[in-house]
Amino acid sequence: MKSKRFLTLLALATLSASAAPRWVHGDGQRRQLTQMQRNEVAKETNSPGTGARSQDASASEDGKTISGAADKARLTGVRFLSSKTYTRVMVDLTQEARFETRRLKEDATQGLPPRIYIDIFGARLAMDSKEAIPVQDGLLRQVRVGQFSPDVVRVVLDMSSLRSHHTFLLPDPYRLVIDIQGQETADRLAAVEKNKTPTPPVKGFKPAALGIRKIVLDPGHGGKDPGAIGVGGIAEKDIVLSVARKLAKKLAKEMRIEVVLTRKNDSFVRLEDRTAIANAEDADLFLSLHMNASTSGNAKGLETYYLDNTNDEASLRLAARENGTSRKNVSDLQFILSDMTQNMKLEDSISLAHRLHGSLVDSMSKKLGEVKDLGVKKALFYVLVGARMPSVLVEMFFITNKIEGRAMSRESYQNAIVEALYDGIQKYGESALAAKTL
Known part of the structure; x- marks a missing residue:
């Protein structure tokens, strides 16, 4: 029996230029966003005044800059798989694009969880959307995607906890992969040890x-x-x-x-x-x-x-x-x-x-x-x-x-x-x- 529940790989949001934007939750149910959620998406994914970074800025931690094509890449989908201590998020692109990754610490005073955001330069969404994917399963709480500026798409990942992350780009077809590892608390590890049952001979x-x-x-x-x-x-x-x-x-x-x-x-x-x-x-x-x-x-x-x-x-x-x-x-x-x-x-x-x-x-x-x-x-x-x-x-x-x-x-x-x-x-x-x- 599995020791944890995790999302199926196709429990995802697919962006479509021909359909109204809808995100699918891990349980397959359609969810409407509250106005507060929409404002939060706009704040971190659609407002240059909240800390937009120039293309020449160096990325912190494991952020990378990849040489990309001159034409705009289109973000066509987001996929994810999440467990209690690990998450992989995959962002589908139509072509190569430069990107930068940054980590934001938890801000309890503002009610903000630890976050990772990825700026994809020279990119556009496949349609106009400020939607979010409410996950609330395992390590990943929510994925938010927005057109941060005319040439920059921002992907924000809200996490339950955050210890380390790596981001890399794979080709044919192009997809940005973000691997995230969460904090394993002493209480959780102790609980796991307590619940272990001896394997019968x-x-x-x-x-x-x-x-x-x-x-x-x-x-x-x-x-x-x-x-x-x-x-x-x-x-x-x-x-x-x-x-x-x-x-x-x-x-x-x-x-x-x-x-x-x-x-x-x-x-x-x-x-x-x-x-x-x-x-x-x-x-x-x-x-x-x-x-x-x-x-x-x-x-x-x-x-x-x-x-x-x-x-x-x-x-x-x-x-x-x-x-x-x-x-x-x-x-x-x-x-x-x-x-x-x-x-x-x-x-x-x-x-x-x-x-x-x-x-x-x-x-x-x-x-x-x-x-x-x-x-x-x-x-x-x-x-x-x-x-x-x-x-x-x-x-x-x-x-x-x-x-x-x-x-x-x-x-x-x-x-x-x-x-x-x-x-x-x-x-x-x-x-x-x-x-x-x-």
């Missing part, structure tokens, strides 16, 4: 793996995005979903681990939404499952990735394919990791990648005979950006290779992959727990 279950409570499995692609297509028309999205379901069932049954799938069926989920699910679920591990592809039918083997900057051409090309963007965009965006590194579980991710990869190579060599070991590598996969837990992306063979592609379409080989991944997760859990006791 399970036959065949190793206590060392108890360090892993929850895993988020991410079957890559889905819906309108089939991923790579292999021999005979087999689609990557179908194979990885099948493997994820089998692995989830085995982990839940044999390890008593709570498993969350980013998609349970053939549905499309955006890359940034997948990481947000893992963070909002407060997962201990995040595992994204994919199959490799190449223009050469001879390419084969297994490789496992963790998130980090790289100059390796092959890794950059693969990241571009999985990200659905260009090789140049991947290179240009590597800078976003520079100020996020302190929050990344880099060493743990490397350890997890090696445990999983070693288990995959050993197990599948016995099943297939010769398996080409392409190694553990690093790359900038959007699906891993911002993950607050050890996270890896596994490329389970080449779907474009006649032998490997056909093998992975068979249930027996999928079961073998599941066994190998299960073994790797268990070994990682044992090693992580052992390290904590040293």
Whole structure:
């Protein structure tokens, strides 16, 4: 059972030039704003007299300035996912735009909560609106959007609490992502500790793996995005979903681990939404499952990735394919990791990648005979950006290779992959727990 309630990713406000502006609350009900709410939106999002900043002003904390196009970008939508300690807000744009981020402290005398505001320069709303999204669920209280000046759109996020935040821009399509972490009070942590119930012993279950409570499995692609297509028309999205379901069932049954799938069926989920699910679920591990592809039918083997900057051409090309963007965009965006590194579980991710990869190579060599070991590598996969837990992306063979592609379409080989991944997760859990006791 989930330890927290959070909003579905499509419980959002969609801006439409052809319809009257309406924001949708997380429970799906339409809400009318009070006059006080409307005045507050105007105050912070539509009045240059309240502290508008010039485009040349330097941003405080982790604010950034991104070079943008001359034509105005249009803000077309706002999406969010919020839990008690984490929120990811995604602002959809029609093109690249410069932005600045600022943090405002709580002002109890004025009844104002801690806030973050983002100014998007050279931008316009898709329609004229001063509406707000009343959330009141988890960390995020409310989202307000307004045309602050003729060329600046301001997005204001009202928070219940605020410890840290990071903002970055992803392309194809362009979307501004704001990751926010709230304060965990001593009272809340004490309550969590008090309500913990001992895990009952399970036959065949190793206590060392108890360090892993929850895993988020991410079957890559889905819906309108089939991923790579292999021999005979087999689609990557179908194979990885099948493997994820089998692995989830085995982990839940044999390890008593709570498993969350980013998609349970053939549905499309955006890359940034997948990481947000893992963070909002407060997962201990995040595992994204994919199959490799190449223009050469001879390419084969297994490789496992963790998130980090790289100059390796092959890794950059693969990241571009999985990200659905260009090789140049991947290179240009590597800078976003520079100020996020302190929050990344880099060493743990490397350890997890090696445990999983070693288990995959050993197990599948016995099943297939010769398996080409392409190694553990690093790359900038959007699906891993911002993950607050050890996270890896596994490329389970080449779907474009006649032998490997056909093998992975068979249930027996999928079961073998599941066994190998299960073994790797268990070994990682044992090693992580052992390290904590040293």
